[in-house]
Amino acid sequence: MNETDKQQLRIGSTQFDETSKGVYLITVTPFKSDGELDLESTDRLIDFYLQAGANGLTVLGVMGEAPKLTAHESAEYVRRVLARVNGRVPVVVGASAAGFASMGELTKRVMDLGAAGVMVAPVAGLRTDDQIRAYFSMVNETLGPDVPWVLQDHPNATGVQMSASVVMQVIDQSPRCVMLKHEDCPGLGKLSSIRAAQAQKTLKQVSILTGNGGGLFLPEELMRGADGAMTGFAYPEMMVDVIEAHCAGDQDRAFDLFDAYLPLSRYEQQPGIGLAVRKYILAKRGAIASATVRKPGPALSKLDIEDIERLIRRQQQRLTQLG
Amino acid sequence: MNETDKQQLRIGSTQFDETSKGVYLITVTPFKSDGELDLESTDRLIDFYLQAGANGLTVLGVMGEAPKLTAHESAEYVRRVLARVNGRVPVVVGASAAGFASMGELTKRVMDLGAAGVMVAPVAGLRTDDQIRAYFSMVNETLGPDVPWVLQDHPNATGVQMSASVVMQVIDQSPRCVMLKHEDCPGLGKLSSIRAAQAQKTLKQVSILTGNGGGLFLPEELMRGADGAMTGFAYPEMMVDVIEAHCAGDQDRAFDLFDAYLPLSRYEQQPGIGLAVRKYILAKRGAIASATVRKPGPALSKLDIEDIERLIRRQQQRLTQLG
Amino acid sequence: MNETDKQQLRIGSTQFDETSKGVYLITVTPFKSDGELDLESTDRLIDFYLQAGANGLTVLGVMGEAPKLTAHESAEYVRRVLARVNGRVPVVVGASAAGFASMGELTKRVMDLGAAGVMVAPVAGLRTDDQIRAYFSMVNETLGPDVPWVLQDHPNATGVQMSASVVMQVIDQSPRCVMLKHEDCPGLGKLSSIRAAQAQKTLKQVSILTGNGGGLFLPEELMRGADGAMTGFAYPEMMVDVIEAHCAGDQDRAFDLFDAYLPLSRYEQQPGIGLAVRKYILAKRGAIASATVRKPGPALSKLDIEDIERLIRRQQQRLTQLG
Amino acid sequence: MNETDKQQLRIGSTQFDETSKGVYLITVTPFKSDGELDLESTDRLIDFYLQAGANGLTVLGVMGEAPKLTAHESAEYVRRVLARVNGRVPVVVGASAAGFASMGELTKRVMDLGAAGVMVAPVAGLRTDDQIRAYFSMVNETLGPDVPWVLQDHPNATGVQMSASVVMQVIDQSPRCVMLKHEDCPGLGKLSSIRAAQAQKTLKQVSILTGNGGGLFLPEELMRGADGAMTGFAYPEMMVDVIEAHCAGDQDRAFDLFDAYLPLSRYEQQPGIGLAVRKYILAKRGAIASATVRKPGPALSKLDIEDIERLIRRQQQRLTQLG
Secondary structure, X not given: OOHHHOOOOOOOOOOOOOOOOEEEEEXXXXXXXXXXXXXXXXXXXXXXXXXXXXXXXXXXXXXXXXXXXXXXXXXXXXXXXXXXXXXXXXXXXXXXXXOHHHHHHHHHXXXXXXXXXXXXXXXXOOOOHHHHHHHHHHXXXXXXXXXXXXXEXXXXXXXXXXXXXXXXXXXXXXXXXXXXXXXXXXXXXXXXXXXXXXXXXXXXXXXXXXXXXHHOOHHXXXXXXXXXXXXXXXXXXXXXXXXXXXXXXXXXXXHHHHHHHHHHHHHHOOOOOHHHHHHHHHHHOOOOOOOOOOOOOOOOOHHHHXXXXXXXXXXXXXXXXXX | OOHHHOOOOOOOOOOOOOOOOEEEEEOOOOEOOOOOEXXXXXXXXXXXXXXXXXXXXXXXXXXXXXXXXXXXHHHHHXXXXXXXXXXXXOEEEEOOOOOHHHHHHHHHHHHHHOOOEEEEOOOOOOOOHHHHHHHHHHHHHHHOOOOOXXXXXXXXXXXXXXXXXXXXXXXXXXXOEEEEEEOOOOOHHHHHHHHHHHHOOOOOOOEEEEOOHHHOOHHHHHHOXXXXXXXXXXXXXXXXXXXXXXXOOOHHXXXXXXXXXXXXXXXXXXXXXXXXXXXXXXXXXXXXXXXXXXXXXXXXXXXXXXXXXXXXHHHHHHHHHHO | OOHHHOOOOOOOOOOOOOOOOEEEEEOOOOEOOOOOEOHHHHHHHHHHHHHOOOOXXXXXXXXXXXXXXXXXXXXXXXXXXXXXXXXXXXXXXXXXXXXXXXXXXXXXXXXXXXXXXXXXXXXXXXXXXXXXXXXXXXXXXXXXXXXXXXXXXXXXXXXXXXXXXXXXXXXXXXXXXXXXXXXXOOOHHHHHHHHHHHHOOOOOOOEEEEOOHHHOOHHHHHHOOOOEEEEOOOOHHHHHHHHHHHHOOOHHHHHHHHHHHHHHHHHHOOOOOHHHHHHHHHHHOOOOOOOOOOOOOOOOOHHHHHHHHHHHHHHHHHHHHHO | OOHHHOOOOOOOOOOOOOOOOEEEEEOOOOEOOOOOEOHHHHHHHHHHHHHOOOOEXXXXXXXXXXXXXXXXXXXXXXXXXXXXXXXXXXXXXEOOOOOHHHHHHHHHHHHHHOOOEEEEOOOOOOOOHHHHHHHHHHHHHHHOOOOOEEEEEOHHHHOOOOOHHHHHHHHHOOOOEEEEEEOOOOOHHHHHHHHHHHXXXXXXXXXXXXXXXXXXXXXXHHHOOOOEEEEOOOOHHHHHHHHHHHHOOOHHHHHHHHHHHHHHHHHHOOOOOHXXXXXXXXXXXXXXXXXXXXXXXXXXOHHHHHHHHHHHHHHHHHHHHHO
């Protein structure tokens, strides 16, 4: 096993099914400073994520700048990720699409390439419960009986509000839905009510990974029964460490670790500019060659960078104190 | 009975309950050219509406510029309308409000003054079926057992999409909801499915008046079982005449009449500028003294007025041909 | 010249530039009853449009179900259209895309295949004037100096409101923007103010084709200086005839023709269900083999079809009367 | 000077004008457990805020449940606040209203009662720069030359996005606009560009108080030149302390203090449930008698309360460590 095949799995497992636990990282897509797709950095980034202890990866999500890629680039990027991962962890591919024909085509292609499953959010414009249920009937028909998939509940990105009861109905009507990506906010009550239904056996089991802003509510979500996180943060080890402490029953340490990173994770979660912050840090940490966000995208100012550097400095001090 | 007590009721009745039929006019609110509330024109306008054959009036709706009135003006205006109507037809008052305290206070006041009932639309921001049902539970609690009310389904104005099934659930959970103001668009299928449920006795009876843009689909809506219209148009006699022909079984005449007015009703239904068009014509017809729309509101250009005058001229010719 | 090469051009020309006049038809995309792309019907439909007198075609617009096609199907469809048109009229391709890389790729491909230009609407989510101007700077950079393009102002579809002044700034900053597709509603005032600026030479000349709902305001828009229409309607000859009468100075006939079709064009313009209405009529007229709308899409009920048949019958009578 | 007249002003001043600095607290509105307005708690709460070092108060904002009050209750509440404050600090009253008549009426009434000024946000629905500028022209006309006012830039609540350039244009066209409540997020860049314009004398001076989520970016905003904060948080002393440390040049202490409160302020900033969290803590601290949020409003679950208590406990430990 060569260097890139090592993975520091410390929590959960690498199974992708309704028992999944741990951290699925939403990957960024690396670009060179001229805006070209950077496939070499892709390799480096994958290794960085796996060495941080990722249990899985999710590619072509919103924070992956998927809509800015051409169809050809998307394919090339997914192929590269899957080749580099080489089966070490499951890779989930975002398959939300404006039409079912595209969703079906993309799904077939990535499953053939070795993806573990796909992730689907409700299409923008759905409003009523009836519309949402009907939409996911068509999703099930499109994906078919062989593709396990993640239901993404992310109203801030999609504009679609799914009540807890609708989320549960969609899960129930979807035999191959194995995971919920929970990123409604506020979402703690929703999470608790879904877990309660599962405890009472009125809802089948699915894995629930939370995605609220870089894990901005991670320790509370774990207390409510989340199985882990599916999100991105320039310090993915924070999520791994917090979950590890939580699972070891050391809640104080889980909160202490979380709090140490919170000033920076808060800053990285600013809408719009957040991705530029994340890429700046990933580049600084050597995980990617360039912090470039493809146009149209934000650029950091000198003052922004001063903010980030200050936050990193303070975070290091705090982590040193914690030991 | 003096002059103002005459009313030319030609269709339906003047009862306000689940058996109501005919035309409820959404009244405009007259202002003087300096923007002051014009109470004398209010009297004149009420007479104009009743002489056109209105079965009821609805005041303080969106097209009544309700949000532009002070609380004091609102009260004064409603009092004047009720005094002038003097029991000849039922008056429904728009009671949609950001808060239940205000809704309750307004409802009590107008019912004490002699209103027949109130109209309530879902508050902006409601999204899921659960939220909508919960909201109308609170509406029922707020209005109490004595106030008959109209459910207004107007997604273009509120942003709230209610599926046919939710509309029916709200009707069923609301003992005093006696009428549906149907102004979803497209809404013909929704109307048919609600009528089908009532035919099958799975839904209690309510009156359904349609409000789509000055009755822009009135003859088709009548064919689907609507009881009439609740909307505004500068020629309210069009709606009365169309419904009369429809009820007399003369569908061809109903459509002919409707078509004769359609070029103008289409023009009057332009979002934004429509109210200025309506008031221009009402002033021209002598129903109000000034066409003033209170600020912030649109003003007609010379070219707009040329359009309107041309449409009126052509409409007259067409009506003359029809006889 | 074989049968399919005939085109009944009665108005305007077939140039695609800032002097374009007449009717650019927004094409539907034909599907077989099983949902497959129907390329044979595509040929038939193109002939139908050209025989109706179209001055140009616009493909892959919203009403063309573009988002429901796979990338491969899109390419195949555009290739087929261009082959069948065979240079008889210009073909504009909708190139609005979530990202500039896709927009550039699509544009290059269709221009290589023989498209006359592309059409671009502002991406959903743009709000401020600064954002809109910056977006179209990037559009210009993406399309380059050789591709003439149409600015699509369609707030109902995009959610982006462009004031008249911003539309004019975008036109001014875009050397290759040759046409405005004007489908803001209400839009008569906006149209007049843009034409006024051009009359005063403070804005460069562009062709303005209007797209408001199947031409629902076409005669008024022509009076305000529109050069024609870019929209779809199951009776494209209406738009050709109205413009012909208008250009011949016979305004009464222009309005008479328009009014004869208005009850049906109004019905076809219902949001959601409208495309199913249009395809039903096109299939009935033999222009396409099947009225199928690809999922997710509306289906017509028996009552809807009764409505449409009644409207067609009445329209025929009216046209017969007009002569 | 009796007990209630004491105020612990430690930072800034109590002037309300373009030189204002410090903390303006967005007050909650206390209700009894049965939902009635609680005027006794109002007195207690005012004292609590002033003893925490508030430089001013803002009432009838969104977090003050203003829309849930009747007109009468609003008036009573404002009168009580003004009486209790008794001139010790300026009180700003939220005057955003759907119509200018109501805005003018409310403004006149509260200014007569002793308010220092009003706060106005753009009305929902404004989209283009032209619309926004025109709206604030009418605001200026409505408020007149004697009423100093705060421009509230809060897109999350209003849906209105104002670019930095439009904010500056509104400030420039508004002689009596003395303060900007800055709560766009991300807003650091906007803040910097407004301050830069003022430094270059291309924009007149106004006070800038930030309102992002309980001060969730307070120390960074102070570094960018903010004059303080106008927001609510159950521990208002945090904001006072952070600003004091910042002004004393002790940035490390400013950040340390801020970080100690951040886990809780983050939790309190959850949309929807946040106000219930804030009132729970204020009740626990004895500032109000009941944590009741008026309907429709969220209620805390047992698990929510466990979260809050844990966060309070940890916050106390952290503050003790800091000294």
